[in-house]
Amino acid sequence: MTHLHIADGVLPVWLWLSGLAIAALCAGVASYLHRHDRADRLTLLASLCAVMLAAMSVPIGPLGHLSFAPMVGILLGPGLGFLAALLVNGTLALLGHGGLTVVGLNTCVLGAATMSARPAYMLLRRGLAPGRAGALAAIAALLFSVAALCVVIALANRAGAPGAALDPEHDLPGGVATGRFVLLSSPFWVIAIAAEALVTSSVLSFLARVRPELLP
Amino acid sequence: MSHDLALVDTWASSGKSLWHRASALSKLAFVALVLGTILTTHSLPYLLALYAGLCVVVLWARVPLGAAVMLSLYPVLFSSLYLLSRWDGTWQLPALLLLRSLSSSLLAVLLVGTTPYPDLFAPIARVTPRLVGDGLFLTYRAFFGLIARADRMWIALKLRGGLSGRGLPRDFRSAGEGLGQLVVHSYDRSQRLYAIMHIRGHSGRVCGCRHWAEFGAEDLVPILCGTLLVLARFWLEAR
Numbered sequence: 288m289t290h291l292h293i294a295d296g297v298l299p300v301w302l303w304l305s306g307l308a309i310a311a312l313c314a315g316v317a318s319y320l321h322r323h324d325r326a327d328r329l330t331l332l333a334s335l336c337a338v339m340l341a342a343m344s345v346p347i348g349p350l351g352h353l354s355f356a357p358m359v360g361i362l363l364g365p366g367l368g369f370l371a372a373l374l375v376n377g378t379l380a381l382l383g384h385g386g387l388t389v390v391g392l393n394t395c396v397l398g399a400a401t402m403s404a405r406p407a408y409m410l411l412r413r414g415l416a417p418g419r420a421g422a423l424a425a426i427a428a429l430l431f432s433v434a435a436l437c438v439v440i441a442l443a444n445r446a447g448a449p450g451a452a453l454d455p456e457h458d459l460p461g462g463v464a465t466g467r468f469v470l471l472s473s474p475f476w477v478i479a480i481a482a483e484a485l486v487t488s489s490v491l492s493f494l495a496r497v498r499p500e501l502l503p
Numbered sequence: 504m505s506h507d508l509a510l511v512d513t514w515a516s517s518g519k520s521l522w523h524r525a526s527a528l529s530k531l532a533f534v535a536l537v538l539g540t541i542l543t544t545h546s547l548p549y550l551l552a553l554y555a556g557l558c559v560v561v562l563w564a565r566v567p568l569g570a571a572v573m574l575s576l577y578p579v580l581f582s583s584l585y586l587l588s589r590w591d592g593t594w595q596l597p598a599l600l601l602l603r604s605l606s607s608s609l610l611a612v613l614l615v616g617t618t619p620y621p622d623l624f625a626p627i628a629r630v631t632p633r634l635v636g637d638g639l640f641l642t643y644r645a646f647f648g649l650i651a652r653a654d655r656m657w658i659a660l661k662l663r664g665g666l667s668g669r670g671l672p673r674d675f676r677s678a679g680e681g682l683g684q685l686v687v688h689s690y691d692r693s694q695r696l697y698a699i700m701h702i703r704g705h706s707g708r709v710c711g712c713r714h715w716a717e718f719g720a721e722d723l724v725p726i727l728c729g730t731l732l733v734l735a736r737f738w739l740e741a742r
Binding site: 293294295296297300314315317318319321322325326327329330331332333334335336337338340341342344345353355358362367370373374375377378380381382383384385386387388440444464465467468471472475481482485486487488489490493494497498501 | 679697
């Protein structure tokens, strides 16, 4: 629920092109920084992306599902975490689950959560147990992701709807549309963030018990 | 989600239609042509005709139309909040955005439903960094290694009362423990896969599939269909 599932043709062309450019740049930098990693990092990245796709089968109410992004971010770190967001969104786009052109923006929004989760977790881990630190890190990471989503929507609304050419007189002012979107989405965000924090805390407590060497 | 991926993979790998026999590159060109048209048109009649045309192509490719349309409905469900926030009181704008969403998602489903994933990811891997290209391929592969285990785990959790399905905090804690097991399993599996790759002489690139660029007479089908759909736009808009 915290990441975009808006399809093709809804956002202005310049916005999704910018999203693709930013995602390509971040993916390029992440790939460069991890170019000397052993191949087992690649297989781990792929395996955790697969878990992320499996976790998306867990529903949160009628319109949402788990994203597992903070948990994958904590386990992989910012660089590989961003690549995980790109791989998952690429796979989803090919299923018609979110548009092909908005893969870049989807990746930036989901990547905001995967990239920020590990630093937040490491900071909180100094004084808290893994479960609690993970829950708080998940909340922080998802709030960051929601903020990124709001920026995307505000930019889209500022430019006017792509179909506004049909009837320019009826096009809504950008601020009103963004306010409406935030108002309509807030209840879902609160529920999704709470659910994600519970799941992250539960996974981290479980891993701390059975395989502590997997935790950062 | 997991069943959708498995379903689409079955369509792609077991189909024998003209669309399945065409190369991945010609189908990617078809998608680029049609998607470009979808994104630039404001004509509702054209988008309606295009959606109907895509449904015919899906039937022609012998992909189950009902299931493909259901898959393409996902973005409508998820875009509803955005559409509601942008609603200006007229019906044209929601209809335009809805038809664009439906057509582009059906297009994506047609592409993956007729192209096996090694063929589809091979051209993508050529233009992306190694971690992304190989990552896409291995994610897809890892997902099918995980799907049966994940299904068994969700069923076991439900049967034992771990998941009530009402979205209670207890449900998410149980789901977390289950996902923790999947993480551990995936970690072990990734180590095993790395060992196998190492033994087989992994050279730094995973995807070596070359079928994606094997051209034949079938490749004319996507190219001609794409051109026809683009020309239909100009014809309809000129009337």
